[in-house]
Amino acid sequence: MSNGAGQGGASASGSTQIPAEICIIGGGLAGSEAAWQAARRGVRVRLYEMKPQKFSPAHHSPLLAELVCSNSLRAAGTETAVGLLKEEMRRLGSLIMTAAEATRVPAGRSLAVDRGAFAAFITAKLEQEPRISILREEVEDFEPDRLTIIATGPLTSDALAAALGRLTGQEHLHFYDAIAPIVFADSLDLNKIFRASRYGAGHDYLNCPLDEAEYERFYRALMSARQVPLRDFEEPRYFEGCLPIEVMAARGYQTLLYGPMKPVGLTDPRTGKQPFAVVQLRAENREGTLYNLVGFQTKLAHPEQKRVFRLIPGLEQAEFARLGSIHRNTFIRSPGLLSPYLNFYRCPRLFLAGQISGVEGYVESAAMGLLAGLNAARLGRGEPLVTPPSATAMGALIHHLTNTAAKDFQPMNVNFGLFPPLEQRLAKKQRGAAYAARALKALDEWTDKLTERAA
């Protein structure tokens, strides 16, 4: 490791005389939270941050925990999945959440912060914590046998990304995210959609058939929809295999009919005929609560995506768990590589946290930092590793990182589609509160047990 962090180890029994030390690479949202959690548990931390020596193209402030874009941590209420995640983090003593409350600005139902004050609050807390040393240098490599958390984010420096690629294999390391929208299954109109795989090979897909007039209306709307401009570091280097839908459409009126909207091999049981065009939806999770629009990765502006994709028969009332996007994002395809404790199966002393572990978003990244910090500290102290119950928002994210089919894996914001279904059927308006009540009860029982064991 270029930082040469010296480190004491703990024996499995925890009876070591040398206090454990954790090396954390990256002082963003995840790394800052991880450092705080580990230090609170009595473990020494060396936190490496390459700013201000070196800045990623999106980072500008020398402070830790910089919010690179929006100053919003999204919805505040616990009846939303991200609001619930924040409440879980508060209950686990999150520094990011304490900073957010202390630097909050008015933003309706959202939790938004004064970004400068927010980052300054976190930087000061970490600088004042005697167990944490902050080293301002880029780390270019790591030693898998050292107790380490990598939390270098979506714009990880090239040298470290290459080192990570050598560990995981290049096929597990991604630099771009080409994301297709995901819809909630229960918002689809199944009277218009039929279930089938192409050429009668099963019933795995939901198919939205379009006649010629519907296709033309959709095509015109797509071609006139507003796109999100690329940032200067996001060159449009698309792979032919995952071109944005609007880029494909711009090649000609019929191009989509030979690409993601091809109807060949599909027969609509209601007409007995092959439709003019088809949009296929593929299950995103084993529970079948979420479906992605196959081949519909897009750079359209978010309100435009809703307007255009709701023109597809069966999606008129679709609720989107995630909208499409294409952006620079270094992340690991974590299923099969990462354990539910956020360490590598192959290198148990090496943890990942934040966006690089395969989650998306400020809050989700910080939440994974919290868990990685907690578990790295436990490993350092010779204690068993822990993972939150699956009913919690954190547990749902961990489930996504560790249980999604690896070939379909894409980073995700937290959403209720990742949670185990509710036991009772409820009206949509009541579901958020029911998910939250179940999650917070499970979280409190879990933390009570952890405290009892520690006592």
Ligand SMILES: Cc1cc2nc3c(=O)[nH]c(=O)nc-3n(C[C@H](O)[C@H](O)[C@H](O)COP(=O)(O)OP(=O)(O)OC[C@H]3O[C@@H](n4cnc5c(N)ncnc54)[C@H](O)[C@@H]3O)c2cc1C
């Ligand atoms: C341009 C852009 C805009 C985004 N906008 C939003 C948004 O509006 N809302 C939202 O919820 N999410 C957004 N995200 C997604 C994501 O959640 C955030 O990037 C979030 O900050 C990720 O947290 P993190 O801790 O994983 O990484 P970061 O917060 O990026 O922290 C990583 C830290 O590691 C440091 N680092 C990198 N490499 C090294 C190295 N080799 N050695 C030492 N230090 C290193 C970096 O300087 C940085 O400080 C955005 C992402 C990008 C790229």
